[in-house]
Amino acid sequence: MNQDDFFALADDLAAARRGNEQLFCWLDGEDSDFVRLNGNRVRQAGHVRRRALHLTLIDGERQVEGDGELAGSPAVDRDRSRELLARLRDRLPHVPADPFLHVSTDPSASDRAVGESGPPTEIAIETLLAAAEGLDLVGIWASGAIRQGLVSSYGHRHWHQSQSFHLDWSAYLERDKAVKASYAGLTWEPEQLTRTVAEQRAQLALIARPPRDLAPGRYRAYLAPAAVEELLGLLAWRGFDLKSHRTSQTPLLRLVRGERAFAPAITLTEEFGRGLMPGFTAEGFVTPASVPLIEAGRYAQCLVDARDGREYGVPVNAAGGAPESLAMAAGEIADEAILTRLDTGLYIGNLWYSNWSDPNDCRLTGMTRFACFWVADGEIVAPIPVMRFDDSLYHLLGERFEGLTQRREQRLAADTYGGRSTASALLPGLLVGGIDLTL
Structure with a gap:
């Protein structure tokens, strides 16, 4: 779901309000690649596409909240969201007043994107595996876009998208002797990953030495x-x-x-x-x-x-x-x-x-x-x-x-x-x- 689709869905829900109701619509979504590694080999790879809608329905000092998963089809998502709104409306008269209910009634808007698209996942993993050749490496890669949006009946219209990657791994010498490393960010720099693995190799050589016992x-x-x-x-x-x-x-x-x-x-x-x-x-x-x-x-x-x-x-x-x-x-x-x-x-x-x-x-x-x-x-x-x-x-x-x-x-x-x-x-x-x- 892109920005325009979310705004259109939220506007449709806002138009379905009754009486003094106020509505806040929050979108939380991601398109993420995940790769699990073991023995410096890919053991599992997958992609997650998630779109979750969170609604807050308010009338006076009462509020109710509910969540629903979106399918990506405008017609299906509209029906699901209206059904969720109807369930919240049924619950609203039965909840007590919330003394700490606090929302902004001032309209505001923003549109922000951070991070770069980065390399295809297969290129990033190939870079890691090549740099770590010969190491007993265990870890996970996660990357992709995360999207969050807010639309309210008060006039809020916000959109935020971030693009990032995260590599978290350990290289084992034997048993519990390992060196942990990570490389994460908004801009992909393969040279930095290569340097990190090289530093990890040097530390593996160091932990192979006899340990020094320390007194408290x-x-x-x-x-x-x-x-x-x-x-x-x-x-x-x-x-x-x-x-x-x-x-x-x-x-x-x-x-x-x-x-x-x-x-x-x-x-x-x-x-x-x-x-x-x-x-x-x-x-x-x-x-x-x-x-x-x-x-x-x-x-x-x-x-x-x-x-x-x-x-x-x-x-x-x-x-x-x-x-x-x-x-x-x-x-x-x-x-x-x-x-x-x-x-x-x-x-x-x-x-x-x-x-x-x-x-x-x-x-x-x-x-x-x-x-x-x-x-x-x-x-x-x-x-x-x-x-x-x-x-x-x-x-x-x-x-x-x-x-x-x-x-x-x-x-x-x-x-x-x-x-x-x-x-x-x-x-x-x-x-x-x-x-x-x-x-």
């Missing part, structure tokens, strides 16, 4: 962008939404109160104008191009969705309370200087299984994963076994913070539950004077 303690460390993403992904849970702040449940409460601070180099921004997310919400609110979350180590603003905005009387600036187009400001460390600046300590490529150990102190715990190494005198010496860390972001991004890399990595979410995710992050690597390993 505090170690100087460099965290690659993938590891930084794990930390900030956990922080997104109640870290920035207005309700968690107003109910004092945010792990950043001490930062908000001015009792703690991050380093002045730490700046986090929700960049709607950069990412794959649409610049409008399902309730018709237009989001700003960017929302400063943390500026120069100090808390700046919350993310406010429609319901929280109604409850607390604050302007809406996001579709939800968790960042989905997060960016961290870059630093001054060049890629070639990372190991030199680290000197002796840990190179942490990935973290996982993270969770809060003491959210009141912004303290979290998790495990090292895949390619993590011991570095001595600016050179990688040996891999390290899986270790558990337990530390506070007030330390890692505060008093033990030493620097960020100049280069930032675009990280696209690989989630496909219910459809390909449009969440992304633009993150540098992080150098810290110490991270606490507990076992």
